[in-house]
Amino acid sequence: MITSQPLSLSKRWQILQLETQTELLKTLRSPGFVIPSLAFPLMFYVFFGLLFNAMAGQPGQAAKYLMATYAVFGAIGPALFSFGADVATDKDKGILSLKQVSPMPIGSYFAARIITAMLFALVIILSLFALGAAFGSVTMTRTQWISTLITVLFGTLPFCAIGLYIGLSVSAKAAPAVVNLIYLPMAFLSGLWVPIQLFPSTLEMAANIFPAYHLAQLALAIQGNSLGAPWYLHAGVLVVYTLVFLSLCVNRFNAIDNRH
Amino acid sequence: MQADHKPLVSINHLSKRFGKVCAVDDISLTIQPNEVVALLGENGAGKTTTIGSLLGQLKADSGEVIVFGHPAGHWAAKQQMGVMLQSAALPDNVKVIEQLRLFASYYPNSLSLEDALEKALLTDLQQRKVQTLSGGQKQRLLFAMAIIGNPRLVILDEPTVGLDATARREFWRCIRALAARGASVLLTTHYLEEADALSDRIIVLSKGRIVAQGVPEQIKAELGGKRLRFRSNTSHEVVQKLLPDTKVHSRGDYIEVYSTAPQTHLMALFDADVTTLDLTVSGISLEDAFLHLTQSAVSPNSAVNNQEISS
Numbered sequence: 001m002i003t004s005q006p007l008s009l010s011k012r013w014q015i016l017q018l019e020t021q022t023e024l025l026k027t028l029r030s031p032g033f034v035i036p037s038l039a040f041p042l043m044f045y046v047f048f049g050l051l052f053n054a055m056a057g058q059p060g061q062a063a064k065y066l067m068a069t070y071a072v073f074g075a076i077g078p079a080l081f082s083f084g085a086d087v088a089t090d091k092d093k094g095i096l097s098l099k100q101v102s103p104m105p106i107g108s109y110f111a112a113r114i115i116t117a118m119l120f121a122l123v124i125i126l127s128l129f130a131l132g133a134a135f136g137s138v139t140m141t142r143t144q145w146i147s148t149l150i151t152v153l154f155g156t157l158p159f160c161a162i163g164l165y166i167g168l169s170v171s172a173k174a175a176p177a178v179v180n181l182i183y184l185p186m187a188f189l190s191g192l193w194v195p196i197q198l199f200p201s202t203l204e205m206a207a208n209i210f211p212a213y214h215l216a217q218l219a220l221a222i223q224g225n226s227l228g229a230p231w232y233l234h235a236g237v238l239v240v241y242t243l244v245f246l247s248l249c250v251n252r253f254n255a256i257d258n259r260h
Numbered sequence: 261m262q263a264d265h266k267p268l269v270s271i272n273h274l275s276k277r278f279g280k281v282c283a284v285d286d287i288s289l290t291i292q293p294n295e296v297v298a299l300l301g302e303n304g305a306g307k308t309t310t311i312g313s314l315l316g317q318l319k320a321d322s323g324e325v326i327v328f329g330h331p332a333g334h335w336a337a338k339q340q341m342g343v344m345l346q347s348a349a350l351p352d353n354v355k356v357i358e359q360l361r362l363f364a365s366y367y368p369n370s371l372s373l374e375d376a377l378e379k380a381l382l383t384d385l386q387q388r389k390v391q392t393l394s395g396g397q398k399q400r401l402l403f404a405m406a407i408i409g410n411p412r413l414v415i416l417d418e419p420t421v422g423l424d425a426t427a428r429r430e431f432w433r434c435i436r437a438l439a440a441r442g443a444s445v446l447l448t449t450h451y452l453e454e455a456d457a458l459s460d461r462i463i464v465l466s467k468g469r470i471v472a473q474g475v476p477e478q479i480k481a482e483l484g485g486k487r488l489r490f491r492s493n494t495s496h497e498v499v500q501k502l503l504p505d506t507k508v509h510s511r512g513d514y515i516e517v518y519s520t521a522p523q524t525h526l527m528a529l530f531d532a533d534v535t536t537l538d539l540t541v542s543g544i545s546l547e548d549a550f551l552h553l554t555q556s557a558v559s560p561n562s563a564v565n566n567q568e569i570s571s
Contacts, residue, residue: 004328004336005368015365022354022362029353029389094348101315101345103338103409104366 007105015104019112027082027116037081041074041124042131048193050136063136065195067128068219071152073192074124076212079156080179082117083163088175091168091256100256114160121156125149140223147222155215158238161245162211168252186210196227211241266329267292268413268444269314274323276309283309285468286323291413291446296439298455299448301465307448308346310465311417314446315343328412339367342406346417346448350390350398357386360404367409380404380434396427403434413444420454432458487544488517488526490536502532518544 007015028034049066090096099109129145132138140148163179170178187193189203190213196204204227207213214234220226221234267290276284284306291297299307312318313325316333327337350359357373364370377383380400385393393401399419406414416435420428435458439445449455455462456476464472464479472479489511492499496510499517503525507518519525522541529536 004339006335007368011365011368018362018365022358025358026351026353090351093351094345095351097317098343098345098348098405101317101338101341101343102363102366103335 007103012105012108016108016111019108020115023112023116024119027120033081037074037077037120038124038127041070041077042127044073044193045070045128045131046135050131053136060137060139063132064138064140064223065220065225067132067136067138068148068152068223068225069192069195069216071125071128071148072155072190072212072216072219073187074128075121075152075156076159076187076215077183078120078124079117079159080163080166080183081176082113082120083160084166084179085172085175086113087164087167088170089172092172096256110164114157117156117160118153121153122149125152144222148219151218151222152215155218155238158211158215158241158245161242161249164249165245165252168249168256186212189213190216192216211238214238268328269446270326271310271314272324272326274310274313274325275321276313276318277321282468284313287465287468287470288323289463289470289473291444293412293444294439294442295461296435296445296447296459298459298462299446299465300450300452300455300462301448302450304467305465306468307465308417309468311346311415311446311448314415315341339409340412342409342411342414344399344402344406344414344416344419346421348402350401352389352391354390355386356382356388356390356393356401359390359401360386360408363405364408369410370408371410373408376404376408379407379437381430394427396423396430399423399427399431400434403431407438407443411443413446414438416445416447418448418450420449420451428454486519486522487542488519488522488539489514489542490539491515492535492537494534499529499534502528502534514538 045066049063049070053061053063053066087096096109100106126149129138129149162182166178166182167175190196190207190210191199192212196207196213196216199207214237217226217229218231218234218238221231269289269291271287271289274284274287275282287306287310289297299310301307309318313320314327314332316331316337325332327334328340330337357377360373360376364373364376370376371379373386374383377386380403382397382400382404385397390398390401403416403419406416419435420431423431432454435445435447439458445458447455447458460475462473462476462479463470491513492515494515496508496515499515500506500508503517503519506520506525509516509518517525526536526541
């Protein structure tokens with residue numbers, strides 16, 4: 001018979017690895033999620049970033065601008081869905097409760113989801129980079145490419161927190177609809193689909209409430225295309241969003257029970 | 261070993277309310293090493309609330325829950341327990357072996373995957389995806405996940421709900437094998453047959469209180485007696501008046517009397533010229549014992565409120 005012992009670091013690492021692996025396998029085995037979440041940002045970018053770019057006759061400019069905003073659009077999707085829809089399912093099915101009563105450190109569950117969402121974001125961002133460089137004549141310095149990648153990847157964190165709050169708050173049935181209801185209008189109003197400069201000034205002001213706007217501005221600042229507010233304001237808003245939603249999640253999380 | 265003499269779980273005067281409803285009212289119980297305990301009760305009796313408090317999911321309003329010498333929900337307690345929750349389901353798109361390997365990683369001294377698969381009768385199904393399993397097979401996978409950590413105590417909350425007779429029998433085999441290995445099991449059920457077939461000790465819960473506990477035979481003995489069953493043109497109210505120290509029910513055409521002194525009571529009926537057509541006298545089953553115990557524990561004003569809480 002066993003006695004209890006604290007989990008060693010290597011054991012924790014093993015749990016995180018297996019959680020992540022299982023999460024990835026589960027996701028890859030549901031093509032209904034994988035294909036749209038990869039295809040939509042790429043498809044939109046081809047239509048708006050590349051085809052319009054070719055017509056406008058200014059090689060590279062629109063393609064570069066929209067490459068950053070579609071990277072944001074593509075990266076926050078998996079974060080919102082992985083946390084919003086999937087956590088809601090795990091919560092409703094009692095899978096989350098079962099993990100809570102098991103001796104696993106619950107942080108691994110969330111860390112695995114963050115890694116999965118980021119891996120998806122990575123694939124989307126790199127595909128957009130490839131499209132932009134190959135067909136949009138996008139040129140940036142190496143530092144700019146790398147900074148854009150890292151900024152957008154880590155910029156998914158506030159969206160993980162928002163997704164988590166949705167996932168813990170609504171039922172599994174409602175979650176995808178709620179996520180879409182937030183994701184798609186926010187993407188448009190934050191200027192991810194068409195440049196924010198084309199908006200009337202009231203809408204441009206209103207965009208300030210959306211975290212996606214601030215992440216897009218951060219990514220655009222790297223290529224010198226932001227509206228000009230200092231980067232730390234945008235970063236600060238994203239940090240505040242993350243902290244506020246995480247603290248909201250704590251209460252929700254403690255209120256989960258397995259009695260339906 | 262010294263530790264073997266201590267109870268694995270001791271619950272002392274546990275009470276838990278949800279709003280105005282008292283889901284668990286002053287429950288005390290212990291679970292000893294190597295014993296199978298069944299918590300038996302209807303929906304709303306407080307079984308799952310008790311389990312929830314034991315697992316640290318719910319905070320007790322009063323009383324204490326000590327599990328392996330730790331407060332409920334402590335990691336050291338969790339490492340020595342395996343759990344099957346009542347409403348837990350499995351994720352889709354995961355293979356049996358993958359799900360089991362994941363849960364094995366949570367425990368410091370887990371069983372081998374082969375061993376757990378065999379104990380849950382899943383060896384041939386290990387490469388199947390979860391959504392292709394039948395209800396019974398899914399329950400057995402959840403069971404395998406509960407025992408993978410080589411636990412000293414396994415908690416099974418309504419493990420056979422919704423299973424057909426064959427699947428239930430298969431599941432029972434798994435539980436018996438687990439008990440034979442020396443683990444303690446706390447099982448909740450509203451199948452009386454199940455508690456009788458599997459457990460060393462039955463604790464009957466009704467409306468949040470323990471109304472009886474003991475070995476299955478003891479519970480029957482506590483009620484002690486026979487069931488008289490007959491048809492009559494006398495109403496059961498009249499029969500109840502004639503036999504004030506018994507419990508009289510009307511079941512369709514029949515009147516049923518639970519009697520601790522069947523001979524005396526039958527004499528009383530005959531003396532009063534009550535017709536007793538198709539009269540049978542039989543020993544009472546656990547089911548009858550259970551019904552009798554829980555019905556007598558219901559006070560009229562608490563009955564309505566308690567309908568709302570799930571067990």
